[in-house]
Amino acid sequence: MNILSSWKNWLVITPLVILLSFSTVGIGRTSVYAEFDSAGNYVCNPFKGELETNIFISVVNQINEKLEFYKRSYPNSTEQEQHDFIMxxxxxxxLYNKSKACIEALGINSDKTASLNEDVKQAIAVPEFNMLGIVAxxxxxxxxxxxxxxxxK
Structure with a gap:
């Protein structure tokens, strides 16, 4: 009887643990989802300026975090390697470009809302040809x- 009782407990507790683990996965960070049309293209919603602002902030944070993670993982990476990674x-x-255009069309200043950090700005500004351009x-x-x-003469 003792084995049967522990088996019942296992059957009850296991699904609860699984459900709780799924429900707590995203507690630390809230993701924002954009609106998309049937073809999967981002759609600017002019009636939801706050949503569009949150989408823009989320995308800017994603870009900043990606490069920050890369630089932590590869501290000796060159500017060209950082450029290649982020691009x-x-x-x-x-999504960044469309979202930025969307909030600016709504009259929201994108630079005051969220901006790419200096490392990202520097990484995207690295010329594609580096020394080859100088030599040419x-x-x-x-x-x-x-x-x-x-x-x-």
Missing amino acids: KYQNTWQ LSIAVCLSVVISRIRL
């Missing part, structure tokens, strides 16, 4: 000097 999240960037510019300047001197 590979194209869906997040598309140097060669172009040298060639223009040589050509202008040849013409003067």
